[in-house]
Every structure is written in C-alpha cells, then in structure tokens.
Amino acid sequence: MRHLPRLRGAVSASLCCSSPTHIRTTTAVAAVATTSSSSTKTQSLQRRTLSTSLPRSDAVEAYTPPQGLKPPPQARKAAVRPDKITDPAYEPAQDGLELEEVGGLDGWWENPDNYGVGRQWVGYGPAEKITDPAVLEVAVYRALVEAMVARRQMNTPDTTPARDALLESGWGPAALTATTVQTKLCGGSHGTLILKPTEDVETATAAEQEAEVTEEAKEQLEAAVTPEQEAEVVEAKEEVTAVASERVAEITEETKEEAETGVASGQETETEVKEEVDATEDSADHVISTEEARALLKEIGHEWKRPMIKDLIYKYFVAKRIYKLTGHRIPDGKLVAINSGGVLLKEIVKPPKAKKLAEEIENKQLFQSLPNVKVFPRRVTPIDKEKMVGRWKVIREELERRGLPVIGTANIDNAIEKKWVTGAK
Amino acid sequence: MAGKGMRCLSEAMRGLSLGAQTCRTVPVRTAPLISRRSMATEAPVSKITRSVAEKWTPITTVPVTVHSFPDLAPRSLETYSAKHLYLPLRRDILHLAVVYEGDNTRQGTAQAKTRWEVAGSHRKVRPQKGSGRARVGNKQSPLQRGGGKSHGPRNRDFGTKLNRKVYDLAWRTALSYRYRRGELIVTEDGLDLPLPEDFLQQAQDGLLTRELEDAFIEKYVGEMLGAMQWGKAHGRTTFITGEERMNLFTAMGVAGENGRALELEDVDVKDLLETGRIVVERSALKEMIKRHRSDLVTSIFLPGQKNTKETTMGTVVYPSSKVSYA
Numbered sequence: 001m002r003h004l005p006r007l008r009g010a011v012s013a014s015l016c017c018s019s020p021t022h023i024r025t026t027t028a029v030a031a032v033a034t035t036s037s038s039s040t041k042t043q044s045l046q047r048r049t050l051s052t053s054l055p056r057s058d059a060v061e062a063y064t065p066p067q068g069l070k071p072p073p074q075a076r077k078a079a080v081r082p083d084k085i086t087d088p089a090y091e092p093a094q095d096g097l098e099l100e101e102v103g104g105l106d107g108w109w110e111n112p113d114n115y116g117v118g119r120q121w122v123g124y125g126p127a128e129k130i131t132d133p134a135v136l137e138v139a140v141y142r143a144l145v146e147a148m149v150a151r152r153q154m155n156t157p158d159t160t161p162a163r164d165a166l167l168e169s170g171w172g173p174a175a176l177t178a179t180t181v182q183t184k185l186c187g188g189s190h191g192t193l194i195l196k197p198t199e200d201v202e203t204a205t206a207a208e209q210e211a212e213v214t215e216e217a218k219e220q221l222e223a224a225v226t227p228e229q230e231a232e233v234v235e236a237k238e239e240v241t242a243v244a245s246e247r248v249a250e251i252t253e254e255t256k257e258e259a260e261t262g263v264a265s266g267q268e269t270e271t272e273v274k275e276e277v278d279a280t281e282d283s284a285d286h287v288i289s290t291e292e293a294r295a296l297l298k299e300i301g302h303e304w305k306r307p308m309i310k311d312l313i314y315k316y317f318v319a320k321r322i323y324k325l326t327g328h329r330i331p332d333g334k335l336v337a338i339n340s341g342g343v344l345l346k347e348i349v350k351p352p353k354a355k356k357l358a359e360e361i362e363n364k365q366l367f368q369s370l371p372n373v374k375v376f377p378r379r380v381t382p383i384d385k386e387k388m389v390g391r392w393k394v395i396r397e398e399l400e401r402r403g404l405p406v407i408g409t410a411n412i413d414n415a416i417e418k419k420w421v422t423g424a425k
Numbered sequence: 426m427a428g429k430g431m432r433c434l435s436e437a438m439r440g441l442s443l444g445a446q447t448c449r450t451v452p453v454r455t456a457p458l459i460s461r462r463s464m465a466t467e468a469p470v471s472k473i474t475r476s477v478a479e480k481w482t483p484i485t486t487v488p489v490t491v492h493s494f495p496d497l498a499p500r501s502l503e504t505y506s507a508k509h510l511y512l513p514l515r516r517d518i519l520h521l522a523v524v525y526e527g528d529n530t531r532q533g534t535a536q537a538k539t540r541w542e543v544a545g546s547h548r549k550v551r552p553q554k555g556s557g558r559a560r561v562g563n564k565q566s567p568l569q570r571g572g573g574k575s576h577g578p579r580n581r582d583f584g585t586k587l588n589r590k591v592y593d594l595a596w597r598t599a600l601s602y603r604y605r606r607g608e609l610i611v612t613e614d615g616l617d618l619p620l621p622e623d624f625l626q627q628a629q630d631g632l633l634t635r636e637l638e639d640a641f642i643e644k645y646v647g648e649m650l651g652a653m654q655w656g657k658a659h660g661r662t663t664f665i666t667g668e669e670r671m672n673l674f675t676a677m678g679v680a681g682e683n684g685r686a687l688e689l690e691d692v693d694v695k696d697l698l699e700t701g702r703i704v705v706e707r708s709a710l711k712e713m714i715k716r717h718r719s720d721l722v723t724s725i726f727l728p729g730q731k732n733t734k735e736t737t738m739g740t741v742v743y744p745s746s747k748v749s750y751a
Contacts, residue, residue: 068623069621069623069624069627071627071632071633072632072633072634072637074632105634105636105637108637108640109637109640109641109644110644115641115644116621116623119621119645119648120648120652121495121648121649121652121653122496123495123496123497123652123653124496124497124498124499127652160744168498312488312502312504312742313502313742313743315488316488316490316499316502316742316743319490319499320490320499323499329497331606331607331608332487332488332489332490332604332607332609333487333511333604333605333606333607333609334607335488335490336484336487336488336511
C-alpha cells in the first residue's frame with residue numbers, strides 16, 4: 001500500500017510558483033536569499049525548480065527543453081493464440097524456459113535512447129574536485145586575491161553585478177590566473193592579510209601600511225597615533241587608499257575585460273590582444289596544469305600564509321570562490337576556525353580519507369617498528385591460519401579424497417544429539 | 426660511666442634536633458642564572474595555558490551559508506548565535522533526548538486477555554475428587570489451553586518525562602554537532618527537487634505507467650545524489666522542509682535508499698542524528714531553533730523590559746546594504 005502523493009504536473013507546477021506558501025517564519029529576508037545568479041541560469045532552466053521563482057524572460061527565450069525522453073510504445077501487440085497459428089513449423093513450448101522473452105518494460109530507462117542524455121547533475125563547482133596540491137594552492141591564492149578585490153568593491157555602489165561576475169566566473173584563460181597571482185598579499189601592520197602595496201608605498205612610513213581588512217585595525221591604529229602624527233597619517237592613508245583603489249580598479253578592469261573578451265591581460269598592446277584572443281578562443285576555462293602551478297608557486301611565495309583573516313564576509317567570498325574553482329566546499333563550521341591562508345590551505349589540501357582502518361594504518365605506516373604486530377585488511381579466518389602455516393593444501397586434498405565439503409558444511413546438519421542434550425526445540 | 430656516656434650522647438642528639446634551634450636558616454645554594462639548567466631534557470612549554478594578559482574572546486556568532494538547490498551555489502551569508510549552532514557535543518544529553526523520544530513514540534497497545542476477560546462459562550471442568558486427574562477450576566485458568574494469560578502485556582503509556590530545557594538543549598546540540606562536522610547544509614526557502622520538464626509533461630499526459638514513473642525517478646534521483654556524493658554510498662541525506670513538497674517527498678519515497686524527506690513537524694532529535702547529512706531550508710532551520718530555545722529566552726515578560734537573553738538568529742550578513750569596509 002503506497003502512501004505517496006503523486007508528482008505534480010507541469011501546469012500545476014507553474015501555478016504553484018505564483019503562490020508559494022511558506023511556514024510562518026518566512027520573512028522579508030527570504031527575498032534577499034533567493035536572488036538567482038547568472039551563471040546558474042542555464043542549470044536552473046534545465047531542471048525545473050517547482051517552488052522557486054519563475055525563470056527570467058530573457059532566459060526563457062534561450063531555453064530549449066531537453067529532448068530525448070522516449071515514452072514506451074502505447075500500442076500493445078498481443079501474441080497469436082496457439083489454436084489460430086497457421087505456421088506448420090510451429091512447436092509449442094513445453095515449459096517456461098523454452099519461451100522466448102518479448103516485450104516488458106523492465107530496464108526501459110537503462111537504455112540511453114529512452115532515458116535521454118545530458119541529465120547529469122551540474123553543480124556550482126567543477127564536476128570533479130581538483131586534488132593536485134600545487135593547483136589547489138594556486139587556486140586558494142587566486143581566490144584570496146579575487147575575494148579581497150570583491151570585498152573592497154562592496155563600499156562602491158552599483159558594483160554588485162561586477163562582483164558577482166568576478167566571484168562566479170570559472171578559471172578563465174591560463175594567463176588570467178598568472179596575472180591575478182602576480183598581485184601580492186602580505187601581512188598588514190596588525191597582522192591581517194592585505195593586498196601588498198606597490199613599491200612607492202612600501203618606502204613610506206610604517207603607518208601607511210594601513211590598508212587593513214577590518215575596521216577594528218583602523219580604529220586601533222588611530223588610537224595609537226599621536227595628534228602630531230595624525231595629519232601625516234591621514235595623508236599617508238589617502239595615498240594608500242588611492243593606490244589600493246587604483247589596484248582594485250586595475251584588477252577589476254582586467255577581470256572584466258578578460259571575462260568579456262577572453263583577453264589575457266589589459267596591459268598588452270592591441271596586436272597582442274588579438275593574438276591572445278585567437279589562442280584562447282577554444283580554451284575559455286583553462287585549469288592550470290601541475291607544472292604551470294609549480295612555476296606560479298615560486299612567484300607566490302609563502303608570505304600570505306601567516307597573516308590573519310578575520311573578516312567574515314571576506315571568508316565567505318573566499319570559500320565561494322574556492323568552491324567555484326576547485327569543487328571543494330568549505331563547511332561553515334570549518335570557516336569559523338580558518339583564520340589564515342595557511343590554515344585554509346591545510347583544510348583543502350588533504351589526502352582522501354581512508355574508508356577502512358586497515359587502509360588508514362597502511363597509509364600512515366603505523367606499527368612498522370613492532371615485529372609482533374601484523375595488520376590484516378579483513379578477519380583472519382581458520383583457513384587463513386592454515387594457509388599461513390602451509391597446511392591448507394594438505395587439508396583440502398584430504399577432504400576432497402574423502403568426498404567431504406571443503407568449505408562449509410554442505411547439507412549436513414548439526415549433530416541431532418546436540419538437541420537432545422541442550423533440550424532446544 | 427656508662428650512664429654518663431649515654432647522657433652525653435642524648436644531649437648531643439638533642440642539640441642536633443630541629444626543635445633545639447629556635448631560628449635556623451636553611452642554606453639555599455643558588456646557582457648563577459646563566460648556568461641554571463637542568464640535566465634532564467626539557468619539555469616545551471605547554472600551549473594549553475594562555476597568558477592572563479591575552480584577552481579571551483569566545484565565539485559569539487557563527488556563519489551559515491545559504492545555498493541554492495540543487496546546484497549548491499552559495500547565495501547569502503547569515504550569522505547564528507553560537508548557542509544555537511556551535512554548542513559543544515554532549516552525548517549524555519543527546520542520549521537522554523533520544524531515549525525520551527523513543528519512550529514517547531511507543532504505542533503501548535499490546536494487550537492479552539486475563540482469565541477474567543476470556544469468554545466462556547466459569548463452570549467447574551470436572552469434579553474436585555474421584556476422577557483420578559488433577560483438580561481443575563474453570564477453563565479460563567492460565568494453566569489451561571485457551572485460558573487467560575497471566576502477567577500478559579496490558580495497554581499502557583511508556584512515555585517518560587524530560588525537562589523542556591534539557592530537550593531543547595539536546596535539539597540544538599544535535600544541530601551543532603551537524604554544523605561542526607559540516608553536515609548541515611542550509612538552502613534557500615522553497616527546497617524542492619526539480620524534476621525534468623519533459624518527464625513531468627509525459628507523466629501528466631499519462632504516457633507513463635506508475636512503474637515507469639517510479640523507475641525514472643529512482644534512476645534520476647540516484648544519479649543526482651550520487652554525483653553530489655549525498656547518496657547511499659555516502660550515508661544518505663535527510664531533507665527537511667517547512668511543509669510537504671510534492672516532488673521532493675514523492676521522489677525520496679521512491680528512491681528511499683538514497684535519503685529521506687521530512688516535514689518540520691515530523692523531525693525530532695533522532696532524525697537529526699541519522700543519515701550522512703541534513704539539508705534544511707533556512708526558514709525551517711530558523712523555526713526549529715525558535716521552537717527549541719526555552720533555556721535561552723525567558724517566558725516571563727515584564728513591561729518595559731527587554732529580553733536580555735535573546736540571541737541573534739539568522740541575521741543576514743551578506744548581501745546586505747549596511748556592510749561597510751575599511
């Protein structure tokens with residue numbers, strides 16, 4: 001007896017979109033949370049979400065429904081009755097095994113012609129997680145840079161579409177990774193991660209390192225500066241802010257241009273740009289290779305791993321970006337504990353978890369020094385023990401010679417006397 | 426001679442005793458600072474203690490990313506109080522709650538007839554004496570075949586009690602346990618399973634039999650959850666929604682080996698602890714916490730007084746217009 005409600009039809013599904021019924025806690029905030037993004041547009045269209053908002057009108061025009069689902073033939077053909085058969089060569093089957101198997105809809109969907117193609121799940125990140133440590137490290141660094149740019153943009157009004165585009169874009173051409181990675185990250189005067197100022201800024205006073213991510217640091221700095229130095233610091237701050245905003249604008253411009261045209265770098269000349277377009281036309285999303293990643297890692301260095309990451313929104317951007325680039329979803333519970341680039345990297349670059357204890361022990365090379373400890377991947381059976389001492393072959397031959405079952409008890413029951421003794425029913 | 430010798434000895438001993446010396450400074454041999462070093466291998470200073478000067482700032486809020494479903498794109502960021510989603514694991518409290526729920530879920534409807542409930546005449550089966558057989562009363566006796574059952578099961582309530590505050594703490598502890606392990610995935614409101622349009626159309630047009638519908642859903646959901654690493658091979662998934670969603674609930678009923686779907690009203694602590702992960706829509710999560718925080722908020726309201734124990738729940742951090750950046 002089934003108690004399941006049946007599927008909602010296509011027409012009623014669209015109707016239910018217009019009148020969503022939520023439980024009473026649904027507030028106005030829900031509207032904020034249900035903003036759809038451009039990158040997942042096609043995905044959300046391929047699979048219809050019945051109870052969320054309707055697809056956009058521009059998307060509907062570009063939408064072609066998936067084809068390929070083949071319903072079973074509706075007309076059924078019945079076999080001719082034995083007494084109506086005119087074929088003289090016909091011989092009726094004597095039992096069921098002789099019958100030819102025809103028809104039936106078992107495994108109908110196992111045939112790709114019936115099931116259709118292109119129904120696999122498409123997630124936010126790549127289909128397969130990246131596991132190469134070098135590539136992961138580059139991806140993490142790139143995510144840190146891009147997320148910081150996005151975070152800085154948040155003060156500027158009307159940058160939400162650009163920010164979303166930046167955070168939700170894929171790897172892009174290979175040169176984009178190389179360009180992005182050239183942006184240096186380092187520790188600020190309060191130990192938080194910042195974009196490394198350019199050379200002329202570096203030569204200035206220590207106070208002008210103030211390009212911190214958090215407001216807290218800014219306040220602390222202000223508290224530490226004496227009124228005499230204040231004017232100086234303000235000047236320095238303005239300078240740094242200008243430089244930083246230039247850098248942000250530069251990166252944003254680069255990213256925008258590259259996202260739109262697939263061009264590697266905005267600094268290149270037009271002829272180079274054209275060549276680059278030709279070269280990267282067919283490789284829109286280029287995940288860098290291990291060799292490329294290793295070369296980039298030499299440039300990146302290790303300076304970025306130690307400084308603190310405190311800002312929550314920045315962490316969220318980083319996690320989102322890493323998920324998009326590598327397929328590693330950083331759980332919120334882990335996000336709490338991540339307080340530096342190094343910790344973040346350690347969280348992502350991990351060997352796959354062993355499924356069995358024996359595998360874990362083998363991977364960690366435990367008990368190697370103990371001569372009296374052996375680890376087996378499964379239970380050591382009596383047969384295994386006999387094999388270890390080389391007696392199993394003899395036992396097997398003897399059992400076979402006597403016509404006894406080698407493994408198990410065949411059809412031989414337990415001794416009947418056992419019942420009499422124990423009184424079991 | 427001998428006595429004098431003894432006296433001398435005892436006097437000498439007395440003179441050496443500590444009590445005889447009224448004030449005695451114990452000579453302490455202090456080595457110069459540079460050479461003060463033990464011969465043993467020195468253990469590194471433990472990091473479990475912290476400097477008093479260092480200010481202890483415990484975590485007060487924790488982030489929750491709201492994802493879209495099924496592509497799991499992060500859409501927004503909210504914060505919840507650490508008392509809601511970052512509680513330490515208390516196995517004892519979880520055990521209390523699960524046992525309490527189990528007790529209260531028992532039907533307790535088993536009942537066997539006693540000798541007084543078995544129908545029939547209460548006539549004496551045979552005379553007390555003279556038959557050569559054992560004495561017997563009536564045929565309802567528990568000793569007789571077809572007689573009543575002595576000490577059989579009776580209808581009763583197996584329910585036990587648990588303090589509301591303990592139960593609520595257990596509920597949030599279970600959520601926190603999932604959160605800490607990264608097994609709590611929060612989605613946008615309206616969590617439902619999108620099924621392919623062409624399939625829905627054909628199902629509505631009656632082109633598919635019920636068996637074919639089920640087979641399609643089983644295959645589709647199995648492949649989808651398998652690709653997400655949420656399926657049978659990864660410990661199944663529990664979906665929690667505020668109300669019944671037709672496609673999701675039907676699909677999870679058919680493809681039950683890959684997970685289950687529950688309405689908020691049907692969820693209890695044990696459900697939160699089962700399966701590989703919990704996928705819950707944000708409004709359902711908020712409602713869950715709202716219903717289970719009796720130890721955090723006071724039920725006594727005085728005019729003009731704010732509930733000071735109230736903690737943040739689902740505050741949207743991003744996207745928000747109020748965000749500023751230094």
